[in-house]
Amino acid sequence: xxxxxxxxxxxxxxxxxxxxxxxxxxxxxxxxxxxxxxxxxxxxxxxxxxxxxxxxxxxxxxxxxxxxxxxxxxxxxxxxxxxxxxxxxxxxxxxxxxxxxxxxxxxxxxxxxxxxxxxxxxxxxxxxxxxxxxxxxxxxxxxxxxxxxxxxxxxxxxxxxxxxxxxxxxxxxxxxxxxxxxxxxxxxxxxxxxxxxxxxxxxxxxxxxxxxxxxxxxxxxxxxxxxxxxxxxxxxxxxxxxxxxxxxxxxxxxxxxxxxxxxxxxxxxxxxxxxxxxxxxxxxxxxxxxxxxxxxxxxxxxxxxxxxxxxxxxxxxxxxxxxxxxxxxxxxxxxxxxxxxxxxxxxxxxxxxxxxxxxxxxxxxxxxxxxxxxxx
Numbered sequence: 001x002x003x004x005x006x007x008x009x010x011x012x013x014x015x016x017x018x019x020x021x022x023x024x025x026x027x028x029x030x031x032x033x034x035x036x037x038x039x040x041x042x043x044x045x046x047x048x049x050x051x052x053x054x055x056x057x058x059x060x061x062x063x064x065x066x067x068x069x070x071x072x073x074x075x076x077x078x079x080x081x082x083x084x085x086x087x088x089x090x091x092x093x094x095x096x097x098x099x100x101x102x103x104x105x106x107x108x109x110x111x112x113x114x115x116x117x118x119x120x121x122x123x124x125x126x127x128x129x130x131x132x133x134x135x136x137x138x139x140x141x142x143x144x145x146x147x148x149x150x151x152x153x154x155x156x157x158x159x160x161x162x163x164x165x166x167x168x169x170x171x172x173x174x175x176x177x178x179x180x181x182x183x184x185x186x187x188x189x190x191x192x193x194x195x196x197x198x199x200x201x202x203x204x205x206x207x208x209x210x211x212x213x214x215x216x217x218x219x220x221x222x223x224x225x226x227x228x229x230x231x232x233x234x235x236x237x238x239x240x241x242x243x244x245x246x247x248x249x250x251x252x253x254x255x256x257x258x259x260x261x262x263x264x265x266x267x268x269x270x271x272x273x274x275x276x277x278x279x280x281x282x283x284x285x286x287x288x289x290x291x292x293x294x295x296x297x298x299x300x301x302x303x304x305x306x307x308x309x310x311x312x313x314x315x316x317x318x319x320x321x322x323x324x325x326x327x328x329x330x331x332x333x334x335x336x337x338x339x340x341x342x343x344x345x346x347x348x349x350x351x352x353x354x355x356x357x358x359x360x361x362x363x364x365x366x367x368x369x370x371x372x373x374x375x376x
Contacts, residue, residue: 004028005085005171008109010078010101012043015118016090018146021050024072025060025147026175031084033075035091043074050147081108086171088140090118098127106132114164116140120191121245124184125157135161138168141188142177143328151327152177157184180324183315186249190328191242192310193321193335195256196302198239201227202259203362204295210286211279217292218299219285222332227299228279230329232272236265236279254365255306300338301350307335308369318375336375344376 007023009016012034020032024047034040051068054060060068078101081087087109089101102115109115115137117127128137139155152172156165172179182188187195201214205228215226231239240262247256265271265279272278289295307321322334339347348368355366 003170004174005114005167006031006083007171008032008081008084008087009090010034010087010105011090011092011118012039012074013090015142015144015146016088017043017046017050018144019088019090019118019142020072021047021068021147022142022175022177025051025054025064025068028071028171028174030072031075031081032072033078033080040074040076044069044072047072054147078104079108081105082110084109084113086114086116086167088116088118093119093122095122095126098122099130102127102131102137112136112163114138114167116168118142121187121242121249123157123186124155125159128157135159136164138164139182139184139188140168140172141182143190149328150176150178151190151324152179153182153188153190153324153328154179155182155184155188178323178327180320180327181316182320182324183310183313185310185313185315187242187246189310189316189321189324192246193303193307193325194329195243195246196306197299197329198227198231198243198262199255199257199259200299200302202261204298205261206259209295212283212286213289214295215280216286216288217295220288220292221296221300224330224332226280229281231262232278232281234272235274236262236271240266254362255309257362257365297342297346297350298354300335300342301347301354302366303335304339304342304347304375305351305366305369305372308339308371308375311336311375312369312371339372339376344373347372 007028007030009020009032012032020030024030048069051065055062055065087105089098091097098117117139118141120141124139128134138160141153143149143151154169169179204214205211211228215228218226243258247258250256269275270277273281318336322337325331325334351366351368358365
């Protein structure tokens with residue numbers, strides 16, 4: 001496999017175009033396309049605009065911008081991907097669509113070409129099933145915006161070819177990204193381990209606490225953004241969809257309970273910044289409440305427990321989980337760092353009290369992972 005393969009990108013929405021930009025500005029030749037002719041027709045100008053913004057910010061020279069534009073070619077057909085050594089799809093989150101795309105690509109690219117999905121939630125193994133060469137299919141999950149976010153989650157399902165994994169890792173790292181191996185489990189690391197950050201804040205809201213004071217408590221503990229401000233930034237509709245997807249994939253376990261307040265927010269259309277109103281947006285921040293430390297302990301206990309459940313399933317490490325959460329969500333520390341910060345006994349005591357007081361619709365939500373004691 002080539003040291004610096006030609007990169008193919010399928011799907012030229014925000015994420016796909018961002019991935020194409022990452023590789024083009026890092027010296028890779030990029031072939032990119034989209035099923036929509038209208039999207040393809042604007043891709044070059046959108047890429048040029050994104051690169052020009054980096055020039056204006058002093059992050060890229062004019063010469064480097066021009067070179068990146070020359071390295072990125074918008075193509076009209078998947079049949080033009082024949083030279084690619086790594087093809088990354090960033091199309092809609094539908095398993096059959098992605099599987100169908102990979103089946104088509106198999107008839108175009110060489111036998112050693114790696115096929116990567118940018119999915120944030122779907123099973124990579126399921127995507128590879130039925131293909132002629134399933135061992136070359138893996139996940140490369142970039143985070144939005146791809147040019148700015150340093151993290152890439154690398155998902156290699158069971159049976160994935162070692163050469164494919166090595167090429168994917170080496171190629172992503174050549175763009176300056178931090179690549180962290182993840183198990184092929186729902187939500188991978190970040191989307192899975194982030195759920196308690198939002199979910200426990202929503203549980204507190206359900207108990208009568210104000211969203212602004214919950215956010216203020218987390219800010220006082222070093223978090224750059226509170227859970228409700230983060231929902232407002234991402235969009236309550238996006239957060240709800242991610243939570244629903246993970247809840248379904250995990251059999252409706254109460255750790256992924258979908259709180260009524262989140263559904264109601266979406267039903268009202270108060271989605272956050274994009275609609276002008278959210279849980280806390282556009283209000284000014286609040287002062288931390290007197291029991292801010294207890295709020296932080298509660299949320300960090302549930303974060304640590306979720307991370308420990310994932311750790312127990314295999315395919316990742318405590319260090320990988322911590323680093324992924326800090327890079328992917330700008331957390332001041334990883335969830336298992338929080339375990340060490342508070343101590344195992346305090347975390348277990350907190351979880352036990354929460355379980356004892358849990359409402360009837362959330363039994364088992366706070367059951368401790370057996371891996372908590374191993375992760376400290």
